[in-house]
Amino acid sequence: xxxxxxxxxxxxxxxxxxxxxxxxxxxxxxxxxxxxxxxxxxxxxxxxxxxxxxxxxxxxxxxxxxxxxxxxxxxxxxxxxxxxxxxxxxxxxxxxxxxxxxxxxxxxxxxxxxxxxxxxxxxxxxxxxxxxxxxxxxxxxxxxxxxxxxxxxxxxxxxxxxxxxxxxxxxxxxxxxxxxxxxxxxxxxxxxxxxxxxxxxxxxxxxxxxxxxxxxxxxxxxxxxxxxxxxxxxxxxxxxxxxxxxxxxxxxxx
Amino acid sequence: xxxxxxxxxxxxxxxxxxxxxxxxxxxxxxxxxxxxxxxxxxxxxxxxxxxxxxxxxxxxxxxxxxxxxxxxxxxxxxxxxxxxxxxxxxxxxxxxxxxxxxxxxxxxxxxxxxxxxxxxxxxxxxxxxxxxxxxxxxxxxxxxxxxxxxxxxxxxxxxxxxxxxxxxxxxxxxxxxxxxxxxxxxxxxxxxxxxxxxxxxxxxxxxxxxxxxxxxxxxxxxxxxx
Numbered sequence: 001x002x003x004x005x006x007x008x009x010x011x012x013x014x015x016x017x018x019x020x021x022x023x024x025x026x027x028x029x030x031x032x033x034x035x036x037x038x039x040x041x042x043x044x045x046x047x048x049x050x051x052x053x054x055x056x057x058x059x060x061x062x063x064x065x066x067x068x069x070x071x072x073x074x075x076x077x078x079x080x081x082x083x084x085x086x087x088x089x090x091x092x093x094x095x096x097x098x099x100x101x102x103x104x105x106x107x108x109x110x111x112x113x114x115x116x117x118x119x120x121x122x123x124x125x126x127x128x129x130x131x132x133x134x135x136x137x138x139x140x141x142x143x144x145x146x147x148x149x150x151x152x153x154x155x156x157x158x159x160x161x162x163x164x165x166x167x168x169x170x171x172x173x174x175x176x177x178x179x180x181x182x183x184x185x186x187x188x189x190x191x192x193x194x195x196x197x198x199x200x201x202x203x204x205x206x207x208x209x210x211x212x213x214x215x216x217x218x219x220x221x222x223x224x225x226x227x228x229x230x231x232x233x234x235x236x237x238x239x240x241x242x243x244x245x246x247x248x249x250x251x252x253x254x
Numbered sequence: 255x256x257x258x259x260x261x262x263x264x265x266x267x268x269x270x271x272x273x274x275x276x277x278x279x280x281x282x283x284x285x286x287x288x289x290x291x292x293x294x295x296x297x298x299x300x301x302x303x304x305x306x307x308x309x310x311x312x313x314x315x316x317x318x319x320x321x322x323x324x325x326x327x328x329x330x331x332x333x334x335x336x337x338x339x340x341x342x343x344x345x346x347x348x349x350x351x352x353x354x355x356x357x358x359x360x361x362x363x364x365x366x367x368x369x370x371x372x373x374x375x376x377x378x379x380x381x382x383x384x385x386x387x388x389x390x391x392x393x394x395x396x397x398x399x400x401x402x403x404x405x406x407x408x409x410x411x412x413x414x415x416x417x418x419x420x421x422x423x424x425x426x427x428x429x430x431x432x433x434x435x436x437x438x439x440x441x442x443x444x445x446x447x448x449x450x451x452x453x454x455x456x457x458x459x460x461x462x463x464x465x466x467x468x469x470x471x472x473x474x475x476x477x478x479x480x
Contacts, residue, residue, distance in 0.1 A: 054374055081380030091375035094473050095394045105379040108389055139472010157379055 003066060005030050005192050006051065006083075006161050011060035013046055020046045021216035024060070028161060031190035035203040038213035039239065044196040045088070047213075048163045051194070052083040065160060081109060084154030084162040088169050090146040092138040098125060098149045099134035102156045110157070124152040128182050144175030148182055155186075162186070164195040200244055204228055212236045257441030258448055265432050265445070272428030273449050279345055279414040279424060284407055286350030291357025295395075296387060298358070299365050309358065316355035322416050324348045329420045345417040353410050360406065364398035365391060397468055404461040408454050415450075425449060 004027035013020040021043035028034055036044050049055040051062060053069065053076050062070045069079045092101050102124050106117035125131045128148035138146055147167055154162060164183065168176040180202050187193055187206050197203065203210055204224045211221040212233075220227065220236045228244075231237045262269065294312055297305035316324065329344035339347065368391060376386030418427035429446035433439040 052378065054377060077377075077380050077382050080378055085378040087371070087375065087378075089371065091371045093372065093375065093390050093394075095390075095397065095470050104389065105381070108385060109380045137471045137473065139470065153379065 002030065004028055004063075005065060006194070007063040008047075008051065009061045009063070011047070011050060011062070012058050013043065013050055013055070014058050019216055021213070024213075024216075024218060026211065026218070028192060028194055030192055032208045033187040033191075033193045033195065033206055034209045034211060035207040036194065036196045036211045036213055037198070037200075037203060037239070037243075038219075042213045043216045044213055045165050048085070048165045048194065048196055051163060052080050052085055054080075054085070077109075081105075081157050082160050084157060084159035086147070086150050086154055086162065086164045086167050088166040090138075090143070090150045090170070092146055092149055092153070094138050097135050097137055098130060098141065098145075098152075101138070101149055102152045105153065105157050120156060121152075124156045125149070127155065128152045129178075142175060143171045144178040147171065147179045151179075151182055151186075161192045161194060164193065164197065166196050166198070168197065168199060198243065200240075212239065214239070257438060258444050261432065261436075261438075261441045261445040262448070265428075268428045268431070269425070269445065269449060272423060272425035272446075273453065275422065275424040276411065276414050276426075276450075277453065279349060279417065279422070280407065280411045282346050283349030283353050283410055283414070286346070287353030287355075287357045287406070287410070290350065290354030291359075291361050292392070294354060294358035295361035295365055296392075298362055300383065300387065313355045313358050316352050317359070321348065321352050321413055322419065324352055325416060325420060341417075341420050341422045344420060345414075345422045349410065349414060349417070352413070353406060356409075357403065357406055360399050360403040361395055363402065364395045367398055368394050394473075397470065397473065400461070400465045400468070404458075404465070407457055407461065411453060411457060412450060 006026075006028040008024060008026045011024045012022045024043075024047060026034075036047070038044055046055060050057045053062075057070065060070070061068055064079060064082060068074065069076075092098075093104065096104060099121055103117055103121040106112045106120055107114065110117075112120065122131060122134065125134055128151055130145060130148055130152065133141060133145060133149075136145075138149075141149065151162075151167075167183070168179050171179065176199070180199060183193070183195070183202070184206050195202075195207070207224050209221060210224050210227045212219045212227065212231075212235075214235055220231065220233050222232075227236060228240060231240065294309045298309035298313075301309065325344065325348040328339065328348050329341065332339060332344075372390050372394065373383075373386055376390045377383070381389065414424055415426040417424060418430060421427065425446055429442050432445070433442035436442060
């Protein structure tokens with residue numbers, strides 16, 4: 001395999017007295033879809049935020065395409081253009097239409113000529129199936145649509161990696177599918193993705209690798225089948241047992 | 255009261271002139287205050303220690319002392335420090351600085367209501383902090399602020415009356431001249447009051463229109479929640 005696109009080396013994050021995570025190392029290779037699972041409060045979301053420098057780490061190093069982005073002279077804004085981020089609560093720009101949400105990064109950050117930016121923004125909206133909602137404001141869209149615009153906004157920057165921070169956790173069950181569908185397509189198109197989620201169906205079917213995190217460290221990682229059927233650690237087994245049971249029940253009901 | 259129509263007809267040229275000056279002072283003060291208030295509010299929310307300190311100090315100073323004291327300090331006090339300003343400049347400066355302190359608080363409130371998420375989302379697509387403030391935070395903050403901020407133009411319009419004390423020929427000053435000339439203070443000041451009320455009425459109407467004009471579907475609900 002070639003060298004990793006995104007590489008975390010011995011990351012530690014501490015808030016006051018609380019160690020959020022400690023000594024985490026993770027290599028993300030081109031075209032890979034990695035799903036991070038684990039109990040809440042384990043530092044998964046914080047880890048994602050640290051990966052694109054939204055939250056500063058306390059020690060360790062992060063490399064993007066072989067270049068250290070945690071170096072003091074690294075340009076954070078340039079780095080974040082190459083790392084797309086999708087948030088649990090969407091965080092669309094409330095005063096802009098769906099179209100302008102996607103367009104603003106192109107025109108203001110990439111300084112793309114207007115015509116070209118418009119074309120690209122429409123293309124990305126179309127990619128998430130929302131070209132007919134282009135002139136709707138966030139207040140006029142459903143949760144699933146909001147999140148798909150969020151994905152389009154991140155994709156528009158042509159990032160090398162996409163980070164998804166519990167992208168479906170704030171959605172009604174019947175809206176989760178449309179977002180997971182978009183993500184599955186991206187994964188099939190070999191977008192490099194790092195996904196924090198509790199959607200075990202997605203993890204099992206789409207992920208190339210699953211990382212199980214607990215209490216601020218990586219307990220175990222591997223191919224979905226290995227983790228689901230041959231977990232090496234008791235804790236992994238327990239967690240997966242609990243969550244699949246829960247998930248299974250939910251599926252039966254609906 | 256019955257003198258009012260007569261006074262309005264008889265003295266309309268100077269009343270109109272006075273109202274014009276009052277309106278000009280209001281618009282200028284409001285504009286200066288808006289710029290100053292926005293800088294102050296942003297400095298207080300996003301600035302480092304120095305900016306925050308400056309912002310807090312400014313707001314406390316100008317909200318904590320009477321406008322009249324500020325006006326006199328500028329007009330009568332500054333010459334002692336070798337800075338002599340015209341009446342008009344003194345009035346403009348006092349009103350602008352005073353209004354800025356109040357507007358800063360309205361705007362700060364709406365910036366805080368927007369929350370941290372919008373800033374994070376802006377940074378996540380590669381915008382700088384300043385770019386996010388300009389493109390994302392300010393346009394939203396201005397809209398959210400309007401309902402509460404709409405007090406300020408009305409309040410400022412009436413506050414301009416104090417500058418007659420440094421003989422700026424605004425509406426109140428004209429009223430005083432008319433009162434002295436006719437020996438009828440009730441008629442004179444009632445006329446002035448009616449004109450103030452009329453201007454406030456028009457201003458209110460304009461602000462409501464502005465609020466509706468810049469509204470974004472679904473966004474005002476957010477404001478109510480926040």
